[in-house]
Amino acid sequence: xxxxxxxxxxxxxxxxxxxxxxxxxxxxxxxxxxxxTQENKLGISVSKKVGKSVVRSRVTRLIKESYRLSxxxxxxxxxxIVIARTSVKDATYQEVFASLRHxxxxxxxxxKRSEAVQEERQEETAE
RNA sequence: CGAGUAAAUUGGACAGUCGCGCCCCAAAAGGGUGAGGAAAGUCCGGGCUUCACAGAGCAGGGUGCCGGCUAACGGCCGGUGGAGGCGACUCCAAGGCUAGUGCAACAGAAAUAAACCGCCUGCGUCAUCAGGUAAGGGUGGAAAGGUGGGGUAAGAGCCCACCGUUUUGUCGGUAACGACGAAAGCCAUGUAAACCCCACUUGAAGCAAGACCAAGAAACAACAAAAGGGGCUGCUCGUCCCGUUUCGCCAUAGCGUCGCUUGAGCCUGCCGGUAACGGCAGGACUAGAUAGAUGACUGUCCACGACAGAAACCGGCUUAUAGAUUUGCUCACAUA
RNA sequence: GCAGUUGUGGCGGAAUUGGCAUACGCGCUAGACUAAGGAUCUAGUCCGGGUUUCUGGGUAGGGGUUCAAGUCCCCUCAACUGCA
Numbered sequence: 001x002x003x004x005x006x007x008x009x010x011x012x013x014x015x016x017x018x019x020x021x022x023x024x025x026x027x028x029x030x031x032x033x034x035x036x037t038q039e040n041k042l043g044i045s046v047s048k049k050v051g052k053s054v055v056r057s058r059v060t061r062l063i064k065e066s067y068r069l070s071x072x073x074x075x076x077x078x079x080x081i082v083i084a085r086t087s088v089k090d091a092t093y094q095e096v097f098a099s100l101r102h103x104x105x106x107x108x109x110x111x112k113r114s115e116a117v118q119e120e121r122q123e124e125t126a127e
Numbered sequence: 128c129g130a131g132u133a134a135a136u137u138g139g140a141c142a143g144u145c146g147c148g149c150c151c152c153a154a155a156a157g158g159g160u161g162a163g164g165a166a167a168g169u170c171c172g173g174g175c176u177u178c179a180c181a182g183a184g185c186a187g188g189g190u191g192c193c194g195g196c197u198a199a200c201g202g203c204c205g206g207u208g209g210a211g212g213c214g215a216c217u218c219c220a221a222g223g224c225u226a227g228u229g230c231a232a233c234a235g236a237a238a239u240a241a242a243c244c245g246c247c248u249g250c251g252u253c254a255u256c257a258g259g260u261a262a263g264g265g266u267g268g269a270a271a272g273g274u275g276g277g278g279u280a281a282g283a284g285c286c287c288a289c290c291g292u293u294u295u296g297u298c299g300g301u302a303a304c305g306a307c308g309a310a311a312g313c314c315a316u317g318u319a320a321a322c323c324c325c326a327c328u329u330g331a332a333g334c335a336a337g338a339c340c341a342a343g344a345a346a347c348a349a350c351a352a353a354a355g356g357g358g359c360u361g362c363u364c365g366u367c368c369c370g371u372u373u374c375g376c377c378a379u380a381g382c383g384u385c386g387c388u389u390g391a392g393c394c395u396g397c398c399g400g401u402a403a404c405g406g407c408a409g410g411a412c413u414a415g416a417u418a419g420a421u422g423a424c425u426g427u428c429c430a431c432g433a434c435a436g437a438a439a440c441c442g443g444c445u446u447a448u449a450g451a452u453u454u455g456c457u458c459a460c461a462u463a
Numbered sequence: 464g465c466a467g468u469u470g471u472g473g474c475g476g477a478a479u480u481g482g483c484a485u486a487c488g489c490g491c492u493a494g495a496c497u498a499a500g501g502a503u504c505u506a507g508u509c510c511g512g513g514u515u516u517c518u519g520g521g522u523a524g525g526g527g528u529u530c531a532a533g534u535c536c537c538c539u540c541a542a543c544u545g546c547a
Contacts, residue, residue, distance in 0.1 A: 008418055010379060043418085053167095054435055061147095061422045068146065069423080093423060 003076055004067075007043030016043070016079045023106050027091055028063075029083040030103040040074065042067060043081040051089045059084050059096075066097040075109045 007013060020033035035041060044063050046056045063082050082103075088096065104110050 006418075008382070010418090045418095052435080057436065058422085065146075065423050097423090 003038075004040045004042050004071060007041045007079060007081065012041075012079070013043055013045070013081060016081050020079065020081070021107070023103055024085075025099055025102055027085055027088045027096065027099045028103055029085060030100075030107065031079075031081040031083075032107045032109065033079045034077060035079045036077065038076055040071075040076055041079045043079070044084075045081060046084040050084050050086055055089050059088050062091075062093050062096040063100065065093070066100045069097070070101060070104065070110075073110055074104060075111060078109065080109075 020031040
């Protein structure tokens, strides 16, 4: 991915957990913290409670794919941790995608999307 | 065709767009390649690595009908015995309680030891008492080989026949064992998945093993001896290494390199072997990450896709598994 | 990845060499005491059939050895711990 590294070390995760802001919905939890660089760092955490290794790796891939397809719109300079909750194990790709967009929007990391939405609305009203 | 039994194969396919790990290329573009039959459980066995050499003895652990295969095994193949099934066929930790020790609750007269009831004899009879008796009753998982006959006061391998058991001979088989015969009236239940005996086998830990490179902190003249400590293992031997003690702080470590994938491996053919397997010849050889790569979308088709994701490797076992395909054999029915 | 430990009523936790499964404590239910509550005392409390007695099953799940298994052996499941 072009603008995104991955969070690797445990201390990086703990720093974000301690200092960052968290917002959750039914399927995911998202921690966000400014890191003062021109890149984003993404960490995905799927605990053993979610399921077996097949389930966990599939959940990881769905979250990663959802993030990748949204990457161009997301603000830069943040550490983001996405934690999967137990209910994700039965979710489809579309549900995960919508859930991730929902949390990114609540964190205010999707300015382009909101602008786009506003533009669409303006266009609709203009028409 | 129906019912069954044994085994083998497969585990969605094709096309396009975007994306990921590794490799090729000086780089880019581009190209190649990318999870399983169980990758799982970690139940066994191996190679490999470290422990000086991987050594000796004891203890401990494992296995347990016989023979073979194998690097090895608790695996596989073939056979023996036993159990089940009309049959194809399936299942069995299957050495030794006749080496010793332990245990066998409750019930029952009595549990490894026998007289409660009963039967019989004697004191004329009954009762009682004394004695004989394990055929019958009852208890129990188990009650002193079983059935039938003779015998007796009543009974008893007391005697006989058959069956079983033990010992032994001949023959067959590498062997487990089998067949046939002889002898012994049969000193004795179960449990060894109780201790144990016998035979074989086993050093310990595990790729987070470990090797190398880089960086940092502390301490230190050299040699020898003693004591102490440590490593290999539970102990003894043997052997090697080392200034010691206390307190505090940091920390999943350095996006390090190797180990890391070509291997007791796979496919095809021929030969040997009942088979497991072995030999020879030819051919292909393409996951190797290090917070960890296989996904998303679209279209077409069908049976609408189960169980499930590599983390050093290999041989097995066990467990999970939608559906599809193939072959051998058995039984029943029908027909000829 | 490798190595290991544990599993018994609603909860904690006993059960000797295999021999009557849940002793004991907490909690819960009913009753007594009280104007009421608390505390205290009494009784009950694994599940099904019957509701006094009786009877069948049950120690994470499945099988085996044994006359008999919570206990011994094998397989599976779940929870937990350690290892640079």
